[in-house]
Amino acid sequence: MTKSNKNTIQEKDAVLIGAGIMSATLGIMLNQILPEASIEVFERLDEVAAESSDAWNNAGTGHSALCELNYTPELADGSVEIKKAINIAEQFEVSKEFWAQLVSKGILKNPSQFIRSVPHMSFVWGDANVNYLRKRYETMKEHHLFKGMEYSEDHQVIKEWIPLVMGGRNDDQAVAATKMDIGTDVNFGALTRCLFEYLKKQPNFKLRLAHEVRDLERLPDGRWKIEVRNSTTKRKRTIIAKFVFIGAGGGALPLLEKSDIKEGKGFGGFPVSGQWLRCTNPEVIAKHEAKVYGKAAVGSPPMSVPHLDTRIIDGKKALLFGPYAGFSTKFLKNGSWLDLPASIKINNIRPMLAAGLDNLKLTKYLIDQVRQSPDDRIEALREYVPTARKEDWELEIAGQRVQVIKKDPVHGGVLEFGTEVVSSADGSISALLGASPGASTSVSIMIKLLQKCFPEQVKGWDDKFKKMIPSYGKSLANDANLATETRRKSSEVLELQQLVEENI
Numbered sequence: 001m002t003k004s005n006k007n008t009i010q011e012k013d014a015v016l017i018g019a020g021i022m023s024a025t026l027g028i029m030l031n032q033i034l035p036e037a038s039i040e041v042f043e044r045l046d047e048v049a050a051e052s053s054d055a056w057n058n059a060g061t062g063h064s065a066l067c068e069l070n071y072t073p074e075l076a077d078g079s080v081e082i083k084k085a086i087n088i089a090e091q092f093e094v095s096k097e098f099w100a101q102l103v104s105k106g107i108l109k110n111p112s113q114f115i116r117s118v119p120h121m122s123f124v125w126g127d128a129n130v131n132y133l134r135k136r137y138e139t140m141k142e143h144h145l146f147k148g149m150e151y152s153e154d155h156q157v158i159k160e161w162i163p164l165v166m167g168g169r170n171d172d173q174a175v176a177a178t179k180m181d182i183g184t185d186v187n188f189g190a191l192t193r194c195l196f197e198y199l200k201k202q203p204n205f206k207l208r209l210a211h212e213v214r215d216l217e218r219l220p221d222g223r224w225k226i227e228v229r230n231s232t233t234k235r236k237r238t239i240i241a242k243f244v245f246i247g248a249g250g251g252a253l254p255l256l257e258k259s260d261i262k263e264g265k266g267f268g269g270f271p272v273s274g275q276w277l278r279c280t281n282p283e284v285i286a287k288h289e290a291k292v293y294g295k296a297a298v299g300s301p302p303m304s305v306p307h308l309d310t311r312i313i314d315g316k317k318a319l320l321f322g323p324y325a326g327f328s329t330k331f332l333k334n335g336s337w338l339d340l341p342a343s344i345k346i347n348n349i350r351p352m353l354a355a356g357l358d359n360l361k362l363t364k365y366l367i368d369q370v371r372q373s374p375d376d377r378i379e380a381l382r383e384y385v386p387t388a389r390k391e392d393w394e395l396e397i398a399g400q401r402v403q404v405i406k407k408d409p410v411h412g413g414v415l416e417f418g419t420e421v422v423s424s425a426d427g428s429i430s431a432l433l434g435a436s437p438g439a440s441t442s443v444s445i446m447i448k449l450l451q452k453c454f455p456e457q458v459k460g461w462d463d464k465f466k467k468m469i470p471s472y473g474k475s476l477a478n479d480a481n482l483a484t485e486t487r488r489k490s491s492e493v494l495e496l497q498q499l500v501e502e503n504i
């Protein structure tokens, strides 16, 4: 299907921009559904998964709402709303199902390279927070996706679960914790690399590293002309594609603006950078075995919820605390300080200003975070690890997130913390904006993207989808037996912790 003409203009069925987890997931899906389609991926850096998808740039939490309190808000009537938590838990089960199928097919070789069981815990202190966590637990334990969750307010029990968090803590402090042993730590960087290793060997697939997409233009026949620059040779190339996915992470907004599609008008981006404290003392690292999520500070963005994370990166155990938020005008960690100012256009200036005015608490929070001294950061860590010593922790820069700002009829513009798929009406181009819950839900995001961009063809792809995701078309949120069996099978193939019998 691919052909070249004398002007070295190449034609492709699909071009994917960016080599992170999103393009890797879409690439595998397209390859499984349409193996004859020609696909080319362009990545501006000289390696794959070096931005947000890299293990050290994100928290590696397999987000399944087992511990993240921002997915279960307390409502005005005092009840705890778990709708979002169910939705995220279901999406992560779909991701595991997809990865398990890839392992069964031999596309992914060794699951422990990218996913491991690590208990997911929530931990709070103070009467109001303890009450909230108790109510959250009472509500969640009734749903099959959260069966097996344990709860305690007993210092002794919690100390057995997380000795590092309880050591040196005042015995009189009211504390509470929940624990789910089936939580996971995911190395999305390793997963992305494994997926591209497979794709690179497929006959109709090309991965071009150190190739930056500079421009996009819709041709009269509805296809896309893509201008790419090889950053090693400085040579330019032109590709004509029937379908384009802008999976450029923080770099997606500027490319969406260049595509000039009307569906992309009015979107803006607000960058939030992140930092971790990384433990350097092996004895301290060995004492902790969980991802412990706390409650976010008032006014802080949901992704800044503090957490103390056991990570397993390249087979080695690590311990991180954070993230501390920061402000940078860059849209990518390897981006330019001009990214934010260059993204401001006539069509998005109003939503951006309105979102800024509506989020003064967030602005104050970011200013406070940026002004933090090393001692302030250790103080924040000591709320979770009372015995923490400054010399055991080093500051690391995490990945860059670009939160979506979009038009709003009432407020003029709103700041969103989720992801947003923006596609042209004819489905020939689609961009992924935003970052949360992100990589964990990449499989569900890409299914929705395919349904949106290929509405006619997708009807005939049911069997192919079912081969990739056996529960496709059914609801794991509503069907308890299906969810339990799906989870059991995925855990078996991915070599993960199974739920203990009496908790099912």
Ligand SMILES: Cc1cc2nc3c(=O)[nH]c(=O)nc-3n(C[C@H](O)[C@H](O)[C@H](O)COP(=O)(O)OP(=O)(O)OC[C@H]3O[C@@H](n4cnc5c(N)ncnc54)[C@H](O)[C@@H]3O)c2cc1C
Residues within 6 Å of the ligand: 017, 018, 019, 020, 021, 022, 023, 042, 043, 044, 045, 048, 049, 050, 051, 052, 053, 054, 057, 058, 059, 060, 061, 062, 063, 188, 211, 212, 213, 214, 247, 248, 249, 250, 251, 252, 255, 274, 323, 332, 398, 399, 400, 401, 432, 434, 435, 436, 437, 438, 439, 440, 441
């Ligand atoms: C601090 C932090 C913590 C996070 N924690 C979690 C977590 O615990 N769990 C979770 O599920 N998710 C988490 N996320 C979100 C997750 O990391 C992202 O959702 C996911 O990695 C996004 O993948 P992507 O492929 O869209 O983007 P990326 O991995 O950023 O890939 C985009 C690629 O596009 C390339 N690119 C950009 N512009 C161009 C161009 N013009 N031409 C060619 N290439 C280009 C970039 O170089 C990059 O390699 C976190 C993110 C951050 C920043």
